Structure formats: C-alpha cells, structure tokens
Amino acid sequence: MSQRSMESHPVEEATDPAQLEKFNPLSPAVQANPYPFYHRYRSNAPIHWGAPVFSNQPGSWYFFRYMDIAQILRDNKHFGSDAKRSQIAAPTSEPVKAVTSGAALAFRDEPDHKRLRSLMSKAFTPQVVTALIPHIQEISEGLIDQIQAKGSKRFDLIQDFAFPLPITVITELLGIPTQDREEFRAWSHTIMAGIERSPSSEEGLQAKETIQSLHQYLRAIFNEKRQHPGSDLVSKLVAIEEQGSKLTEEELLTNCTFLLIAGHETTVHLISSGMLALLNHPDQFQKLREDPTLSENALEEMLRYYSPVQSISRWVLKDVKIEGKTLRKGQHVSLMLGAGNRDPEFFEEPDRFDILRQEAPNIAFSIGIHFCMGSPLARTEGDIAIRTLLRRFPNLQLEPEAVLEWQDSQTVRGLKDLPVTY
Ligand code: HEM
Numbered sequence: 001m002s003q004r005s006m007e008s009h010p011v012e013e014a015t016d017p018a019q020l021e022k023f024n025p026l027s028p029a030v031q032a033n034p035y036p037f038y039h040r041y042r043s044n045a046p047i048h049w050g051a052p053v054f055s056n057q058p059g060s061w062y063f064f065r066y067m068d069i070a071q072i073l074r075d076n077k078h079f080g081s082d083a084k085r086s087q088i089a090a091p092t093s094e095p096v097k098a099v100t101s102g103a104a105l106a107f108r109d110e111p112d113h114k115r116l117r118s119l120m121s122k123a124f125t126p127q128v129v130t131a132l133i134p135h136i137q138e139i140s141e142g143l144i145d146q147i148q149a150k151g152s153k154r155f156d157l158i159q160d161f162a163f164p165l166p167i168t169v170i171t172e173l174l175g176i177p178t179q180d181r182e183e184f185r186a187w188s189h190t191i192m193a194g195i196e197r198s199p200s201s202e203e204g205l206q207a208k209e210t211i212q213s214l215h216q217y218l219r220a221i222f223n224e225k226r227q228h229p230g231s232d233l234v235s236k237l238v239a240i241e242e243q244g245s246k247l248t249e250e251e252l253l254t255n256c257t258f259l260l261i262a263g264h265e266t267t268v269h270l271i272s273s274g275m276l277a278l279l280n281h282p283d284q285f286q287k288l289r290e291d292p293t294l295s296e297n298a299l300e301e302m303l304r305y306y307s308p309v310q311s312i313s314r315w316v317l318k319d320v321k322i323e324g325k326t327l328r329k330g331q332h333v334s335l336m337l338g339a340g341n342r343d344p345e346f347f348e349e350p351d352r353f354d355i356l357r358q359e360a361p362n363i364a365f366s367i368g369i370h371f372c373m374g375s376p377l378a379r380t381e382g383d384i385a386i387r388t389l390l391r392r393f394p395n396l397q398l399e400p401e402a403v404l405e406w407q408d409s410q411t412v413r414g415l416k417d418l419p420v421t422y
Helices: 028-032 035-044 066-074 094-100 112-123 126-149 157-162 164-174 178-195 201-227 233-244 249-262 265-280 282-290 292-305 375-392
Strands: 047-050 060-063 154-156 311-316 320-322 325-327 332-336 419-421
Touching (some): 060 066, 112 233, 112 249, 126 157, 126 164, 157 164, 157 265, 157 375, 164 178, 164 265, 164 375, 178 201, 178 249, 201 249, 265 282, 265 292, 265 375, 282 292, 292 375
Parallel strands (some): 060 332
Antiparallel strands (some): 047 060, 154 419, 311 332
16 A cells, blocks of 8 residues: 555544454554554543553553653653563563663663663763764765765665664764674664564574674773773763773663664654655645755654654553553553654644644653653754755655555554655
8 A cells, every 4th residue: 555545544433442452553554554543542442451562461551642641651650661670570582681681771760760871961962962963964965975976866765865874873973883884784673673572583582692792792892992982972981981880881781782773773764754754745845945944843743743663661560540440560551652642632633744833742752751862863863864855855756656664563663665766
C-alpha cells in the first residue's frame, strides 16, 4: 500500500472495550500505520492490558493519552525504569540484560540515575553541541555534494544522507575513528534488533556477541584516550572517571554504548520521517522553503507527527490504581509517546501536519527525569539537515512509484528507505 493512501484515518466508531483485541505493537497492521489503532484505543480503552512486549511477561499496560503518559513519567514512586527494582519482572533476553542490567542511565532510577546524569552532563554540555554546528553544516553540505556528483537525479534520502549524518556526528563526538563508521552501523542494527522486542534465539545470540565486540572495541578506545586525551566526549568521560573514580569502567561502557545507539537510529528517523511529512505536504514544503526561519517550529511538528520513539517502558514498583484498573508491582508499562503526540485533547486535528502549529509541547523526547539528554544535539542536527536539504534541493519529490516500508520495531519507528528525485 502506498504511503499516501495509508495516511487517512477515518474517525473511529465507539467500540465496546471488551470487543477490542489485545493491542499488539508488533502486529503487521500496527507496524504499517499505528495511528488509527492509537485513536481507537485512546477513545475506547485508554488504559489497556495488551500483548506483552517481552516474551517472559504475561502482558503490558498500554497508555495512549497524553495526560496519562505525562503523569506516569512524573510519578517516580510507582513507576521506574530499572526492571530489577520491580522484583517480579526482568527481561530475559540476553541482549536486553546486557544493555539494561548495566549502568546505562536510561535504565536506572534515583539516586543512581541522578549521579550518572550529572556526571555525564559535565562532558555533554550545551557548549559541546554549539561547537559542533559548523561541522554538522559541513558534513551535510559534503553529503549533498556527493549525491550531486553521482549525476543521477535520484537518490535514497536515508542511505545517502539521513543515516551518514548522525553516525558521523555521534562517532566524531565520541572520538571514534571515521573508518569504523560502517561497522558501527551494523553493530547498532544488530543490538537494536536484540533489545527492543522479543528476539529469536539466533538474533539474541548475535546481539549479545555484538555487544561484547562493541565493548571490547570501546575498551581499546578508552585506553587510547587515557594515554592521548582529545577534546572528544570519551576523553572527557574518561577524565571524569579518573578524577573522582566516580564513573566506573562498566558505567563508561554501558553509557557510551547507549549514546551510540540512542544518538544515531533516532536521529536518522527524525530527518527521514520529517522529510517524508514535508514531501507528502507540498504546501508545507513550499512554506518552509520560502521562510527557513520556520524550521525550529517545523522540526517540533515533525517530532510530534512522526515521533521517532513511539513507545517507552516503565515497570510498576508499587501497586497503584488508575481509573479503576489495578497495576500490580512488577508489571510492564508501555507509554505510547506516538499516541500522546496525536491526542486530540492537546492537538487540534492531530493527524494534520502543520509546521505553524503552536499548541502543547510534544512529548517525543519524553518528560521528567529521563528527558532525552541528547535533545539539543538531535534538534540541531535535524534543523541543519532539513534546512540544507530544502535549500540544495528546492524541487525534491518522492519518487513517483515509491513503495515505502517501515522498519519492524515496537520502540523506534522509521522507514527502510526513502527514494526521492530532484
Ligand atoms: C530525534 C532524536 C531522538 C529522540 C526522539 C530521542 C528520544 C528519547 C526519549 C524518548 C528518551 C527518554 C526515555 C525514557 O524516558 O525512558 C531519551 C533518553 C535519552 N536520550 Fe534521546 N532521543 C534522540 C536523540 C538522542 C541523541 C542524539 C542522544 C545523544 C547523543 C540521546 C541520548 C539520550 C540519553 C543519554 C537518554 C537517557 C536520559 C536519561 O535517562 O536521563 N538521544 N531519548
């Protein structure tokens, strides 16, 4: 089915919640277009016990309303990110354990989380992002020069632009040699496949081995930076470790692994899905091209409309009753950011893409203590990428016969490729 025909969402008839099937974020229909499903469940069963996200769980609580999601994200007493604290539950797959049982700040609760976040913030400052602006611009122009040098009027916006830009930025930021970039792409994909859904045993094993290879590689980089520190993030993080022996080797490893994954795949999807929205709405494309000062607002609308992270996880730490439903300690909770960002209570005609929209802030970067630490970098990269693409390709269009496919995933949402002409 073509992308354009998938975009219309008829208004849902009221449905008896008992008649609704268990929501399953991995069903092919939801993967192809989750938004009609979000509307149906938000209207009829906004707090819903649906299919499990992890195979060792009996199910998961799904939340679809903006307000519920915001409240849960601010309630650190009943909900946490650390699976181990919920006692009953712990993801069983090996790669999930390898990433989440380590010390990555996204999977820690207070007080550990606060300590890790404040240490990492010392190295990952707003000044670091500001200093990167000319370089991000230079990389963007360079990638477009390469596309134009090919002499064809067609290219894949993901393979040729949206992927190489963030991976170059994040590997350079961390101080990882550029020649290892392609290897990082493969590693990142394998790890993502192993952590975000119930992987097959082969995928699980592959992801586990990949994490081990990545850790081995990173350990060598840490040693190198200890001997020859640079101005990169890893050198700064290593220095923080040595000054107060506060950031342990394990914390360094899991947090750098997390930064690589979090800082790359999501930004690829922001740029590519954001461009898809513009290409599907030529009037908006034109408006932004004529007035590039709208780009900041346009980027927020892209984050809202096609949220790169569709859902995030929490664990129930303490029994809690919400609107008559009892959530039990140890149960898994899926907060559907993509659904909250299309909640008609907060966004008028939420399925309309409008770069001038000025309503509630979107929740694409989450809310509360785990609010995305890389959001200034992601916004900067997204802004430069979109403005540069529009300036250099004023006649950009989707390839007429393009059949667009979304990657299989229940956490992040993005296209496999995006063929365009100029
Ligand atoms: C469009 C791009 C991005 C999106 C949509 C995004 C989204 C998110 C979301 C939703 C969370 C919160 C998870 C939760 O509450 O459980 C998060 C956390 C985080 N993100 Fe991002 N992210 C993006 C880019 C980046 C980049 C570029 C980096 C770093 C280079 C980054 C680093 C982090 C870190 C370290 C956390 C954990 C923060 C904490 O737990 O305190 N992200 N991100």
